Amino acid sequence: MSLLDVFGDGFARRALLEAVMVGGLCGAVGVHVLLRRLPFFTMALGHATFPGVVLAALAGISLFAGAAAFGAVVVVVVALLGARERVDDTSAVGVTLSGAFALGVLLLSAQAGFSRDLTAYLVGSIITVGPGDLVTTAVVGAVVLAVLAALHKELVLGAFDRGGLAALGYPVLALDVVLLLVIEATVVTSIPAVGTILAVALIVAPAATARLWTERLRATMALAAALGATSGVVGLLISLQWRVAAGATIVLVAAALFAVSLVVAPRHGLLARARTISAAPGPTPAG
Amino acid sequence: MNLFDPFTLPYMQRALLEVLVLGALAGAVGVLVVLRRLAFVGDALTHTVFPGIVIAHLLGRSVVAGALAFGVLTAVLLTVLGSHRRVGDDAALAILLTSFFSVGVVLISRTRGFTADLTVFLFGRVLAVDRADLAQTLAVAVVATLVLALLHKELVLRAFDPEAAAAMGYRTRALDLVLNLLIALVVVAAVEAVGTVLVIALIVVPAAAARLLTDRVAAMTAVACLLGAAGGWLGLAVSFEVSVDHDLRLAAGATIVVVLVGLFLVAAAVAPLRRRMAAR
Amino acid sequence: MEPDPVLVLRRATVAYEREPVVEGVDGEVSAGQSVALIGPNGAGKSTLIRAVLGLVPLTSGTIEVLGRPPQAARRQVAYVPQADTLDPEFPVSALQVVLMGRYPRVGWLRRPGGADRQAAQRALAEVGLAERASTRFGTLSGGQRQRVLLARAIAQEPRLLLLDEPFNGVDALSQDLLLAALGRLRAAGAAVVMATHDLGLAHLACDEVCLLNRHQIGFGPIGTTLTPELLRATYGGQALQLRGDGVIVARP
Numbered sequence: 001m002s003l004l005d006v007f008g009d010g011f012a013r014r015a016l017l018e019a020v021m022v023g024g025l026c027g028a029v030g031v032h033v034l035l036r037r038l039p040f041f042t043m044a045l046g047h048a049t050f051p052g053v054v055l056a057a058l059a060g061i062s063l064f065a066g067a068a069a070f071g072a073v074v075v076v077v078v079a080l081l082g083a084r085e086r087v088d089d090t091s092a093v094g095v096t097l098s099g100a101f102a103l104g105v106l107l108l109s110a111q112a113g114f115s116r117d118l119t120a121y122l123v124g125s126i127i128t129v130g131p132g133d134l135v136t137t138a139v140v141g142a143v144v145l146a147v148l149a150a151l152h153k154e155l156v157l158g159a160f161d162r163g164g165l166a167a168l169g170y171p172v173l174a175l176d177v178v179l180l181l182v183i184e185a186t187v188v189t190s191i192p193a194v195g196t197i198l199a200v201a202l203i204v205a206p207a208a209t210a211r212l213w214t215e216r217l218r219a220t221m222a223l224a225a226a227l228g229a230t231s232g233v234v235g236l237l238i239s240l241q242w243r244v245a246a247g248a249t250i251v252l253v254a255a256a257l258f259a260v261s262l263v264v265a266p267r268h269g270l271l272a273r274a275r276t277i278s279a280a281p282g283p284t285p286a287g
Numbered sequence: 288m289n290l291f292d293p294f295t296l297p298y299m300q301r302a303l304l305e306v307l308v309l310g311a312l313a314g315a316v317g318v319l320v321v322l323r324r325l326a327f328v329g330d331a332l333t334h335t336v337f338p339g340i341v342i343a344h345l346l347g348r349s350v351v352a353g354a355l356a357f358g359v360l361t362a363v364l365l366t367v368l369g370s371h372r373r374v375g376d377d378a379a380l381a382i383l384l385t386s387f388f389s390v391g392v393v394l395i396s397r398t399r400g401f402t403a404d405l406t407v408f409l410f411g412r413v414l415a416v417d418r419a420d421l422a423q424t425l426a427v428a429v430v431a432t433l434v435l436a437l438l439h440k441e442l443v444l445r446a447f448d449p450e451a452a453a454a455m456g457y458r459t460r461a462l463d464l465v466l467n468l469l470i471a472l473v474v475v476a477a478v479e480a481v482g483t484v485l486v487i488a489l490i491v492v493p494a495a496a497a498r499l500l501t502d503r504v505a506a507m508t509a510v511a512c513l514l515g516a517a518g519g520w521l522g523l524a525v526s527f528e529v530s531v532d533h534d535l536r537l538a539a540g541a542t543i544v545v546v547l548v549g550l551f552l553v554a555a556a557v558a559p560l561r562r563r564m565a566a567r
Numbered sequence: 568m569e570p571d572p573v574l575v576l577r578r579a580t581v582a583y584e585r586e587p588v589v590e591g592v593d594g595e596v597s598a599g600q601s602v603a604l605i606g607p608n609g610a611g612k613s614t615l616i617r618a619v620l621g622l623v624p625l626t627s628g629t630i631e632v633l634g635r636p637p638q639a640a641r642r643q644v645a646y647v648p649q650a651d652t653l654d655p656e657f658p659v660s661a662l663q664v665v666l667m668g669r670y671p672r673v674g675w676l677r678r679p680g681g682a683d684r685q686a687a688q689r690a691l692a693e694v695g696l697a698e699r700a701s702t703r704f705g706t707l708s709g710g711q712r713q714r715v716l717l718a719r720a721i722a723q724e725p726r727l728l729l730l731d732e733p734f735n736g737v738d739a740l741s742q743d744l745l746l747a748a749l750g751r752l753r754a755a756g757a758a759v760v761m762a763t764h765d766l767g768l769a770h771l772a773c774d775e776v777c778l779l780n781r782h783q784i785g786f787g788p789i790g791t792t793l794t795p796e797l798l799r800a801t802y803g804g805q806a807l808q809l810r811g812d813g814v815i816v817a818r819p
Contacts, residue, residue, distance in 0.1 A: 034378055039380070091321050091326055091498075094327075095491060097487070098485065098492060099492070099547075099548035106537055109538035110536055122405070201382060205382045247392070252389045255382050322657065441670070447664075450646070453620070454645075
């Protein structure tokens with residue numbers, strides 16, 4: 001059975017479309033996550049949206065809406081906690097992450113069906129993606145990319161020089177919140193594909209890989225999106241062939257691309273650096 | 288609600304002893320994690336032991352042994368990675384931990400009972416702790432306490448001023464490896480009780496709360512141990528009483544974490560008052 | 568009979584990847600002497616200090632501390648970094664910071680004893696902060712923190728003391744106390760090397776100067792080496808002024 005035959009089935013075709021869209025979106029957003037050094041925060045977001053999902057399931061409303069709403073709350077809580085003296089950002093994120101996640105587990109354990117829903121939430125279940133999910137992903141993706149494009153220069157300046165952005169009269173805090181919400185929307189959208197624990201990988205790895213190949217920001221974003229989509233497709237294919245968890249396989253493909261690039265990338269890779277050091281001319285003799 | 292009644296039952300007594308020891312141990316190690324802002328590293332360790340657990344389980348070996356092997360491997364890897372800032376430490380760390388975790392998920396997804404097993408590994412089963420588990424936890428606690436006590440001043444110095452530590456001749460990488468191994472040990476000890484996802488709370492939350500309440504490392508350590516143990520006891524008692532009285536099954540591990548975060552919020556509220564009183 | 572110098576540098580060069588960061592440093596520092604490392608930002612002063620501490624390897628040339636390579640002499644060498652590189656929220660008191668200087672003496676696995684605490688108290692008194700022993704380090708002023716770090720070095724009882732911009736952002740009182748403490752250290756036989764921008768303080772605190780701008784431009788007694796021409800060569804022709812008795816202005 002050739003790999004392409006697989007895509008005769010409806011579920012596989014939907015999964016493929018989802019993988020491409022989510023991978024591309026995550027790649028683009030991931031560049032901003034790296035610029036502002038937010039991988040830990042992104043991971044925490046994934047964990048912290050959990051109670052929202054559970055509450056939404058209990059209330060019978062869209063899981064996506066529940067996750068998104070709760071995630072927004074978490075963004076605010078982390079910002080407030082981190083602003084207090086004596087609580088550093090990292091610990092604030094750690095406290096919020098674990099507290100919110102435990103809350104979600106508690107809520108979920110109070111009802112039956114604990115294991116199965118939880119697993120799909122944690123590690124994804126891309127082959128059960130329905131047409132509704134596809135539409136949601138497409139819409140969210142379009143909105144996020146539009147926002148990123150519209151605010152590109154402000155977001156980049158804010159990441160690089162917050163003081164400079166403020167000095168120019170921009171509302172720095174509002175822009176920060178916009179970006180955090182963008183990240184949150186991306187994480188929540190990735191949950192059906194790769195689950196909450198692994199979403200951070202699909203966001204961070206393609207972007208980190210792209211940064212090893214190019215220094216220009218827009219090129220990095222395009223390359224990251226392409227790498228993300230590729231990881232999604234290749235990972236999905238492998239997982240269908242070998243019948244293993246799709247989300248995890250996608251992540252492993254993305255990580256493999258990163259690892260390979262870490263070694264072979266022309267300027268920033270390990271091999272290139274080793275060549276540079278050994279080719280260095282000897283020190284000039286003292287005058 | 289009676290917070291002592293549940294512990295007349297033998298399995299609850301074992302569970303209590305387990306969480307008291309774990310809570311205190313994680314609190315003590317957590318002080319260094321919080322002072323060095325290593326919460327992410329700690330979280331990474333909880334994810335990277337997962338494939339070790341899965342492999343051990345698939346091979347029919349002790350889950351703790353699998354966790355230990357991968358914990359040590361990760362501690363070494365993290366120490367080596369820590370001194371090569373290339374892509375941005377957090378990015379490399381995130382990729383590392385999710386890759387390891389994914390390997391575990393891939394391996395376990397090929398088996399039946401996928402979802403049930405995953406849940407146990409991720410969230411633990413503190414109420415199913417037996418004498419052997421207790422013995423293991425106690426052994427780890429003894430070793431870790433010994434290491435902490437003997438190396439305390441060096442670990443604090445490295446946390447405060449790594450340059451001076453290096454200038455004085457201390458090998459900061461070796462000290463980092465020791466701390467990473469300590470964290471790995473705590474994670475391994477907690478795996479069966481509260482699972483890998485929630486152990487980061489045991490490590491970070493009591494110490495973060497203690498930091499709000501005191502300005503001295505020694506006091507911070509004592510308070511963290513106390514809070515960690517208290518959270519364990521209260522969490523177990525509450526989850527038991529609620530299950531019995533109100534017929535609402537609350538996962539014990541998760542209840543412990545929620546109690547700990549509650550204690551943290553209390554500390555955060557109390558802290559400004561304490562500072563005002565101290566200033567007078 | 569001249570005792571062996573505490574610090575000997577012979578054509579010391581440190582390179583990072585391809586670029587030499589500092590090269591061709593050549594000179595000696597004897598017990599009781601004090602050398603100022605002077606040069607603009609990026610001149611390699613901090614790198615040179617780290618090389619003397621054995622924290623970065625030399626690409627060529629040699630550095631000897633008390634006749635041994637830097638890594639072997641660490642117990643006799645004390646380092647005073649800039650205070651603002653340290654976390655102000657860290658829960659340590661001034662005395663505890665000074666006690667850290669005794670750790671190499673105390674050794675692994677043991678706690679500082681009564682003698683160590685007394686040495687720490689004395690060192691704090693030397694810099695005029697005896698009454699602030701139990702104050703949290705981060706709540707002290709910039710100048711006070713710098714003094715605490717010097718006290719930590721004093722408590723180490725070193726033969727060689729390395730300071731990185733010790734007077735940056737430090738109030739006048741703290742400066743005087745730092746200078747006095749440094750003078751006492753030198754009188755007791757320690758050699759001092761300090762990186763500094765402040766030419767006036769270099770005059771007050773040091774008898775020799777090493778002019779650096781990625782390579783060595785001069786190394787010798789202050790009177791003969793801190794001259795307008797050499798300063799111009801070091802700073803690339805920028806205008807600068809000295810406070811104190813004389814005013815030297817080098818214009819482009």
